[in-house]
Amino acid sequence: MIYVFDTPDRFVAGTVGEPGERAFFLQARQATRIVTVALEKTQVYVLADRLSDLLDQIEQDEDIDTNHYGPADLEPLDNPIQDEFTVGALSLGWNPDKLQVIIEAHALTEGDSDVPEIEDDTMLGPDVLRIRLAPHHARAFATRALAVVAAGRPPCPLCEQPLDSRGHICPRANGYRRRG
16 A cells, blocks of 8 residues: 655654553544554654754755744644554655655565665555655654654653653662662
8 A cells, every 4th residue: 555645734743652651653634534654763753853854954955944834733643543554664755846855654574675765656565655745844743753752751860761650770870770
């Protein structure tokens, strides 16, 4: 399956669950059509970070302002939250002719060789969610995604590993349990 959203009404990263036990999702909505895919926290962070870098480069090279995106989308994910697949690989691209950022989330597969090139619609590859966004919408997505990742458990002041309500065994405290 190839799920394509050309300038969707909404494209966000979001979570379900309590910090420390959250499940992460990407969700696209166009009118009543909603597609949700599951992924790891680190994938959300890397996507948002690399997307921010790409947008900074676009601003520099193309002289396009990507920072004026209106009010932040602070709403939760749309229901029902039923993931179509789990993301194995992410791709980013820039279409200078249409002035669009392209984000692709490819389904988890046995090997990386199964991931097609960006915007390649081969039917032999994994399922893919393809999103095309204006640069300012891509910046809004990246800003929210970084905030979602940062909203987890606070870091330990000594080792920076996540704290939970039970504390953690801190390597910087010689294995003593630190309380948050």
